[in-house]
Each structure stands twice: as C-alpha cells, then as structure tokens.
Amino acid sequence: MSLLTHMLACLFGIGSWVAINGMWVELPLIVHEIPERWCLPSYLTIIIQLANIGPLFITLMHCFKPRVLDERPIIYTIIVLGMLATFLLAYLWKHTLVVGGAEHSLALLSLTFLLSVVDCTSSVTFLPFMMRLQPQYLTTYFTGEGLSGLIPALVALIQGVGVVHCKNSTGMANFSMENSTWGSSGELQAHYQPANFSTQVFFLFLSVMMTVCLGAFLMLNHHPAMKQERKCKRSLGDAEHEVKVGINLSVKSSAPEQKPMLDPVDDGMKEPCSSFGKGTYSRAEVVFIFLVLGWVSALTNAVLPSVQSYSCLPYGNQAYHLATTMAAVANPVACFIAMFVPVRSLFFMGVLTATGTGFGAFIMGMATLSPCPLLVYHDLGAALTVINWVMFVLTLSYVKVIIGVILRDEGRSALVWCGAVVQLGSMIGAMIMFPLVSVYELFKSGDPCNTKCPK
Template sequence: MTLFVHMLACAFGLGSWVAVNGLWVELPLIVNTLPEGWELPSYLTVIIQLANLGPLLVTLVHKLCPRHLKEQVVIYSILSIGILSCILLVFFWDKTMIVAGTSHSIAFFIITFFLSLVDCTSSVTFLPFMMLLPAKYVTTYFIGEGLSGFLPGVVALAQGVGFTKCVNFSQTAGNYTSQNMWSLHTEHLPPNFSTEVFFFFLAAMMCISLAAFFALNRLPRTFELSTKTLVPDMVVSVSSGLDNPGLEIDREEAGVAQSNPMLANPKHSVYHLTFIYLMVVWVNTATNGLLPSVQTYSCMPYGNLAYHLSTALSSVANPVACTIAMFLQNRSLVFLGVLTTLGTVFGSYNMAMAAMSPCPLLIGSVVGQMIIVSSWVFFTGTLSYVKVMVGVILRDRSHSALVWCGAAAQMGSLVGSITMFPLVNIQQLFKSGDFCNTECPL
C-alpha cells in the first residue's frame, strides 16, 4: 500500500509543469511553422507571466473566503483544463489569424495561456493537498514534479528534431525567358514523430496526473494520517517549472519560527538577506525572462539541431541540478554568489551570441554548436541549484521569508519578460537569419 501511494504521489506531481516544459522543448519544431518565427519565445515568456493571475486569484480567495474554496475542486478543474488544452493544441496549434494586417498564432497563444494558468496555479494548490499526507509522500511528489521537466526533454530528444539540409531551388527569371535562377533553400527533415503526437503525450501525462489525484483523494482519511505526521512548512516554488526538493524543517526550528518568525535564524544580517533576495530577483530575471526570450537567436544560427539540444538538455539539467541539491547542499552565501556569477557568465555568452545573430562566433563549426549547447545547459543547471539552496536557506528562517522569496522570484521573472518583449518584437534588436543563405564574414 505504501509503494502504491508513492507511485500515486509521483504521478500526481507529473501534472504540475509538464505542459509548459513540453512547449519549451517543442519550440525547435514550432518556430519553423508559426509566423512569429524566432520571436515566438519572447511571446511565451510574457504569456506565462500573465498566467500568474491564477495563483493570485486562488490566494485572494483563500484570504478573503477561506472556507469557500477547496483545493480538491480547484485541482480537478485545472487538470481538466490542462487535458482539454493539450488536446486542443493537437488540432489548432498551427492555425493562424490575420490581426492588423499580419498573420499571428492567436489560437496557440490562447491555449498556451490556459496551459500556463494550469501550471502556475498548481504551485499553490498541489502542495497544500499533499500536506495532508505524511512527509515521505511529499518528497515523492517533488520527484514527480522534477520528472515533469525531465520527461518532456527525453521525449523531445527521442523525437529527433533539428536535422536540416540545404537544397538547390530553381526559379524561372521573367515571363519571356527560360533561364533558371538557382538558390539554396533550407529544408527541415521530418522528426521521428510529429508535433501532434508530442502534444498527445502531454495530454496523456495530464490524464495520468488527474487519475493519480482521483486515487489519492479517494484514500481513506485514516490512512497513516494524524496531526503528528502532517508536513510542516515546506520550501515554496522559486522557479517556473520545478519546485525545490521537499525537505522538512526541524521541529525545534519550526517552533522557534512560529513564536518569533524574524528571529528564527538570526545568523543572517540585514545585508545577508538583502544579498539573498537580490540573488533571487536576478536569477529569476535571467532564467525566466531575459534569456528564454532570445534562445532562438543564440542557437538557431548554429542550426536547428543546436537549438533542439539546448532546449531539451536544459530542461533535463533543471531537475538534475535540483536532485543534486537534495544530497549535496552548500548554504555558503559566498559559494552561492560564485555560482550565480558563473551562471551569469554562461548567460552573458548566450546573450552575446543572440546579439551577434545571425553571425555569432564559430558559426558553421561543430565546436561552436558544442559550446552554445553546453553554455545553455550549465546556465540552467548552475542557477537552478542556486534557486534550490536559496529556498532552503529562507525556509529555515521563517514562513514570511519564503513568502517574500516567492514575491521576489515573480518580480524578477516579470521584469525580465517585460524588458525583453519590446526589445525583441518592437525595436527588433535581434536579427534572424537563414541557415543556408546567411553569409557571415570569416
């Protein structure tokens, strides 16, 4: 019975961020079809931030009418919306509409908003429900939440996206001559399975999560439940797509935190706390706003394969880094500062390559492809570890510290996405190119 509940908790966690993570790793295929092209990621970052309206409304209802909103009802609703949205993606993801004389992917944007609404709202509904179970099952839930980022990346790698070839394309010049004009045309080779199949996979993951929640909700309330086994304060989510591992607070520290929250861990001075919150703001600004908006511009000049590997492996690096943080914890602010600096260096390289698009460094070489993919993986991995450890540090301080951590994370994400959107879509500071026809100076 215990193993069965562990499996249910893990399967339930799959539905937390699998949809949004799946969209990101599928972008190498989608950007070649939708009219927004390389600008598409900048649209998605803004849409995901707007979807934070969901958890805000849930939080307000809990505060104003605490007895009128049950987590179970909300969870059933959002998982059902997630399944329906994934199914709608299968049929409408590539449909476009003319807006102000320009073709736009309105259907894709609307469905993406609802998927983001589901995943963002899961952060404030799934964990409160899991806290009804003993702590060992909550830890398993976080493993499932990590798999929500890992599995889409693995499936995208199996999809085989990214292979292109340059073919000669002939075009007749003029109406009264038979002379042909030859030019190179980029042809994208078909993947092992289509985008529609991938979206069906996302829908299946959401169905598994819904079925697991239904089973968990039907467990007898006497099953290993007592007020002594309920989980105390947990680490809140500080990143979109992956929460921190569910480590318990020592009961003595929890008692101190409840009696005097601001003195629960007095070893951190005001300057230390300021540094910690600045790290939270900057890390989330970079990982959730600035860099995702220009990932196409930094990777696509090296070919669709480089873009595909960077998105898929970065999605895998996130849960791997969080798993490492479960077993190898280093709370030194100096170490975290150095790691943040290192992640910023990788991010700066990625941004620089995006700014140099369509002619970044080492374009056309295998070395250039390896460097840009590795840079994206290490950028995601290092800063994901920082997110986890900052959450652990603030968890041990007080509940209010975690609340401010979440607020700082959301503020950083919002600032990053809003900053990049006009630069990419209005000012057009970043230039796209054609893999086969772009001529770059040696």
C-alpha cells in the same frame, strides 16, 4: 505506504510544469511552421507572464483571507484545464488568423496562455498542498517538478529533428546546409526533413501526462493509505504534545534553575532575527534569499528563454534541439543533486548564482551577435552553446531547489511567497525582454541557407 506516497508526490510534481516545458522543447519543430518564426519564444515568455493573474489571485487570498482558501478545488480545476488545453493544442496549433493585417498563430498563443495559467498557478497551490504531507515528500515533489522538464525532453530527443536541406527556389538544386551555394535563381530555401513523429502526437502525450497528474492528486486525497498516514501523523503530534506537557509540569514542580549571566559582547554580536517564518534568518538574509530567487527566476524563466532561438539557431536546427532538450534534462539532475547535497550556505548560494549568471551572459552575447555569433561555422561553437545552456540551467536550478527547501522549513506562508516571488521575477524579466525582441528587434534572425557570415 511511504514508497506509494513518494511515487504519487513525484507524479503530482511532474504535472506542475510539464505542459509549458513540453512547449519549450518542441519549439525547434514549431518555429519553422508558424508566422511568428524566431520571435515565438519572446511571445511565449510574455504570454506566460500575463498568466500570473492566477498566482496573483491566490496570493492575495492567502494574505487577506488565509483560512477561507482551500487549494484542492483550484488544483482539480487547473489540472483538468491543462488536460483539455494540451488536447486541443494537438489539433489546432497550426491554425492561423489574420489579426491587425498580419497572420498570427492565434490558437497556439491562446491555448499556450491557458497552459501558462495552469502551470503558473501550480507554483502557489501545489507547494502549499504538499504541506499536508510529511516534510520528506517535498523533495520528492521537487524531483517530480524537475522530471516535468526531463520527460518531455527525452520524448523530444526520440522525436528528433529534421536535417536541413537547401533547395533552389525553382527546385533545380538540392544542397546540404554545410555545402549550400547560390542556385541558378540566386535564392535558396530551407527544407526540413520530417521528425520521427508529429507535433500532434507530442501534444497528445502532454495531455496524457496531465491525466496522470490528476490521477496522482486524486490518490493523494482519497487513497486509504494516504488517509491512514495523515491519521498517524496526528496521533504522533498528540503524543508529542502529551510528552511536552509532562516535561513542563515536571519543570514547574522542581526548583527554579539559576541562569548564568549572559555575555554582553556575545549577545550583542547576534543578528536580530526577522518576523518572517520561524525567525531563523535575519531581515537582511531574508531579503537576500528573495532577491536571489527573483533574479534566478527572471533569468531562467524569461530573459534567456526569450533569446534561445537567436543564440542557438545560427549553429543549426540540431544545436537548437540539443540545447533545449539537454537544458531540460539538467533541471531534474539539479534536483537529484540537491536531494543528496542540500547545501544551505547563503554564501555558496551567491557563488552559484554568480556562476550561472556568467553562463547566461555568454548565451546573451551569442544571441546579440546573431545571425553571425562566434564560431558559427565550427562544431566547437555549437558545442559551447549547448554546454553553456546546460550549465546555466543546472547551476540556477540547484539554487532554486535549495531556496525552496530553506523556505519549506519556514512554514506554509513562506512557500506561498516563494511561488509569488518566482512569478514576479519571471514577469519583470519578460516585460523587459519582450519589447527588446519583438518591438525594437534588437536581435536579428538568420536564414540557414542564405545568411553569409565571415569565417
């Protein structure tokens, strides 16, 4: 029964972010087929943050009417919506419309917004639902949430990316990217070799994953083994209550114990506990935890993803593909490490956050230098970019998991605020980056065949 519950919790966690994570790892094959091109990641980040209307509604309901809201009908609704949106995306992602005199991928952007509503709302509904189960299943859920990035990444690696060939615009020449030269017409065009299977198949796979998530959630609610487990949990709670009552009665019947005088010095050194959760942490520590969570969420969910194409594509389409997929693999690896090394030291958390921010600074620097970043014509440059992306996601994902475990111990409301702060930090990061990337165009895109950088 315990193994079954762990499996279902993991599959349920996979559905939390599998749709949007799948969209990110598929970007290397999408950006060359749609009008938005390199700006697509920036569009996606702002769309994802606009979808925070869902978490905002749930959070307000938890604040003002905590006993009215039942997250289970909401979870059913958003999972079914995710299934339908990914299915439609498989057939409509290439369709474009002219809006404001320019061609845009309206179907892709609209369906991505629906998927963003699904995944963002899962942050404030899936975690509170897990409070209905025993505490050990929360870590399994986080592992499944990490797998929501790993599984699409592995499928994307199998899918592969096409090798770029530079062809003369008149069709008279065909050169590889590394040896590209000017053709007789003076202009070369990039042609990408098809992947092992289409983007349509990939989106259908995401729809299947959302169906699996729905099945897991149905079993967590209605399988006889789950009902029996909840009954056992209540019985244990009643038994513990009886034991506590008996202890209290025995204490009252005995002579009162003489308490030693408190040391005024030691008592004064203790920091006052906050009213947050169970009062384990002081107010300053609670503020620090949520500031770190907001900062990490802004970097991992909005700031760096907005410039991912600018930091990777100058090194080639394969470097971009590897960076997106291997970074997605790093997320569940961090969750796996956190299962066995759950370090809760706030100092260690701060050190890891600073380290991950350093990796992010390198990535941002390469994006700023686009289309001619450091070592652009060397394999070392591509390797450093991929490694920095992996380490960036690995360190900061570990920080997020540890914060989730800490807040889990503080109670259900703490997990609701955890999801709200994650979305708030992501929204602020997206609002900062979107005008920089898409309005003021501070980051410059390149052409794999015609951009010339000094060696």
